[in-house]
Amino acid sequence: MQLEWKVGYTTGVTELDDQHRHLFSLFNDLGRLIDQGVYDSPEVDALLESLGTVVQQHFAHEEGCMSRRCCPMAEKNKQEHDQFLQLYLDFQRAFSMEKSLDSLADFHQTAGSTLMEHICFVDIHLRNCVNPGEN
Numbered sequence: 001m002q003l004e005w006k007v008g009y010t011t012g013v014t015e016l017d018d019q020h021r022h023l024f025s026l027f028n029d030l031g032r033l034i035d036q037g038v039y040d041s042p043e044v045d046a047l048l049e050s051l052g053t054v055v056q057q058h059f060a061h062e063e064g065c066m067s068r069r070c071c072p073m074a075e076k077n078k079q080e081h082d083q084f085l086q087l088y089l090d091f092q093r094a095f096s097m098e099k100s101l102d103s104l105a106d107f108h109q110t111a112g113s114t115l116m117e118h119i120c121f122v123d124i125h126l127r128n129c130v131n132p133g134e135n
């Protein structure tokens with residue numbers, strides 16, 4: 001599965017939109033490796049690490065933005081971020097003990113669609129709380 005960026009995903013905060021695009025690109029890099037049947041390699045491990053780091057930095061930044069602007073979705077946003085992080089941590093723990101292409105592909109599919117839905121149904125509510133192009 002490849003994640004495709006659409007204008008409809010815009011939050012109105014340039015930095016957050018850039019971070020979302022960066023996350024999509026990391027997911028797509030991982031997707032390409034999976035399509036080639038690669039799962040037990042330093043490249044996959046490094047991508048998963050980066051994904052975790054970038055996601056955590058993004059979540060912290062976005063939660064700050066929502067809370068400063070008193071966005072009505074701030075609490076739901078934080079809840080879904082925590083669930084996503086749990087999904088990531090559970091997968092990382094299991095994958096570090098036993099690697100398989102199926103489990104990696106499964107995580108990629110679930111985490112990718114969860115992220116996309118989250119952006120569409122939660123993050124974009126920031127649009128109503130900011131002026132265009134704000135950081």
Ligand SMILES: [Fe+2]
Nearest residue numbers: 062077122123
């Ligand atoms: Fe979010």
Ligand SMILES: [Fe+2]
Nearest residue numbers: 020062119123
């Ligand atoms: Fe986000």
